[in-house]
Amino acid sequence: xxxxxxxxxxxxxxxxxxxxxxxxxxxxxxxxxxxxxxxxxxxxxxxxxxxxxxxxxxxxxxxxxxxxxxxxxxxxxxxxxxxxxxxxxxxxxxxxxxxxxxxxxxxxxxxxxxxxxxxxxxxxxxxxxxxxxxxxxxxxxxxxxxxxxxxxxxxxxxxxxxxxxxxxxxxxxxxxxxxxxxxxxxxxxxxxxxxxxxxxxxxxxxxxxxxxxxxxxxxxxxxxxxxxxxxxxxxxxxxxxxxxxxxxxxxxxxxxxxxxxxxxxxxxxx
Amino acid sequence: xxxxxxxxxxxxxxxxxxxxxxxxxxxxxxxxxxxxxxxxxxxxxxxxxxxxxxxxxxxxxxxxxxxx
Ligand SMILES: [Zn+2]
Numbered sequence: 001x002x003x004x005x006x007x008x009x010x011x012x013x014x015x016x017x018x019x020x021x022x023x024x025x026x027x028x029x030x031x032x033x034x035x036x037x038x039x040x041x042x043x044x045x046x047x048x049x050x051x052x053x054x055x056x057x058x059x060x061x062x063x064x065x066x067x068x069x070x071x072x073x074x075x076x077x078x079x080x081x082x083x084x085x086x087x088x089x090x091x092x093x094x095x096x097x098x099x100x101x102x103x104x105x106x107x108x109x110x111x112x113x114x115x116x117x118x119x120x121x122x123x124x125x126x127x128x129x130x131x132x133x134x135x136x137x138x139x140x141x142x143x144x145x146x147x148x149x150x151x152x153x154x155x156x157x158x159x160x161x162x163x164x165x166x167x168x169x170x171x172x173x174x175x176x177x178x179x180x181x182x183x184x185x186x187x188x189x190x191x192x193x194x195x196x197x198x199x200x201x202x203x204x205x206x207x208x209x210x211x212x213x214x215x216x217x218x219x220x221x222x223x224x225x226x227x228x229x230x231x232x233x234x235x236x237x238x239x240x241x242x243x244x245x246x247x248x249x250x251x252x253x254x255x256x257x258x259x260x261x262x263x264x265x266x267x268x269x270x
Numbered sequence: 271x272x273x274x275x276x277x278x279x280x281x282x283x284x285x286x287x288x289x290x291x292x293x294x295x296x297x298x299x300x301x302x303x304x305x306x307x308x309x310x311x312x313x314x315x316x317x318x319x320x321x322x323x324x325x326x327x328x329x330x331x332x333x334x335x336x337x338x
Pocket of ligand 1: 169170171172173174242245246247248249
């Protein structure tokens with residue numbers, strides 16, 4: 001596949017980087033990334049990956065755009081209120097970059113469909129707002145041996161980690177099971193600064209791009225935390241012992257996917 | 271003795287347990303926090319009996335569920 005003149009110009013700031021070059025840009029154009037959630041985190045992830053020329057971007061979300069989403073979900077515009085988020089996200093990505101093929105999944109992610117949805121993708125982004133989905137994505141990615149980026153945001157705080165099979169702990173190594181419904185505040189209950197999705201989502205996009213290019217160090221084995229009020233990032237080392245994990249350990253006790261009870265931000269799903 | 275809590279060095283009394291540190295640090299939703307000491311997990315049932323030593327490094331890892 002040769003670049004068109006337009007592509008050479010569009011991706012010139014990538015191609016000039018020694019870590020990318022024409023070869024890396026081709027890797028991006030051939031890559032497939034699945035983003036689960038088209039909200040505060042999913043919006044910047046989708047936009048940066050589309051702009052970067054990631055060739056196939058899957059996006060899953062069962063919701064429609066709501067006026068209260070627009071404070072942070074920058075992929076959607078005021079005119080999009082009421083239409084499915086995945087359609088609004090597709091429009092924005094396609095308008096940004098015609099090189100990108102967008103595949104939409106206007107549905108909830110469940111134990112029934114997740115393995116089928118992620119199977120054709122190289123990297124998965126957890127951009128969901130609720131623990132049942134986060135555990136489901138983790139377990140499915142462990143079982144399907146898919147690398148993924150986990151993230152969460154609330155108030156003035158955010159955090160993320162990257163799972164690559166065999167290269168460090170999974171989300172369940174760190175958090176054994178979802179907290180009971182309403183035991184831990186969600187962003188609907190507690191609020192979140194819109195730019196937090198931009199900070200953390202952009203870092204998730206960066207992890208996906210580094211993974212595709214095969215450059216640098218990923219956040220495997222670390223949890224990166226961000227406190228906006230203190231303006232402090234911390235890269236917290238995670239225990240490397242994954243042997244006893246219920247899903248990625250030596251003797252997994254979780255061998256089938258679990259649909260935990262939903263307790264999400266908007267009360268309507270992902 | 272001196273321990274490090276979330277990257278910050280602190281003077282604490284000898285014999286401090288993880289469960290007392292959780293109280294002293296006002297850890298939010300303490301029943302759902304994950305604790306590591308020197309990059310090893312402390313099992314959630316063992317906060318009471320885990321006594322910290324001089325030089326230990328403690329991290330609290332929190333559920334963060336937002337994203338939409
Ligand atoms: Zn694990």
